[in-house]
Amino acid sequence: MRTGLPKAPLQGAILAELLKGESCPSCGQPHDFCFAGAGPLCMDAWYAFTCPETGEVAFLQPLTGAATVPQPPPGTVTLTAADAP
Numbered sequence: 001m002r003t004g005l006p007k008a009p010l011q012g013a014i015l016a017e018l019l020k021g022e023s024c025p026s027c028g029q030p031h032d033f034c035f036a037g038a039g040p041l042c043m044d045a046w047y048a049f050t051c052p053e054t055g056e057v058a059f060l061q062p063l064t065g066a067a068t069v070p071q072p073p074p075g076t077v078t079l080t081a082a083d084a085p
Helices: none
Strands: 015-022 030-035 046-050 057-060 067-069 077-082
Touching: 030 046
Parallel strands: 030 077
Antiparallel strands: 015 030, 015 067, 046 057, 046 077
16 A cells, blocks of 8 residues: 555546636625635525625625636635525
């Protein structure tokens, strides 16, 4: 048995989804958001995040499709699945 070798990611696995330039409902400025939860982002679902400008918890529904990326880029705002506000 070999140990210490990195495991290859599963073929077709989504590691993170990136929304670029979505308008923030808290501060009104565009932010880049990243979701690394189970499954893809859904346009009819709600996601929570903390605005980096105001420090307030806010909610959004994606208005555009997300790009799949291998990992969350530095400086992106983390989204988590949430119930409707």
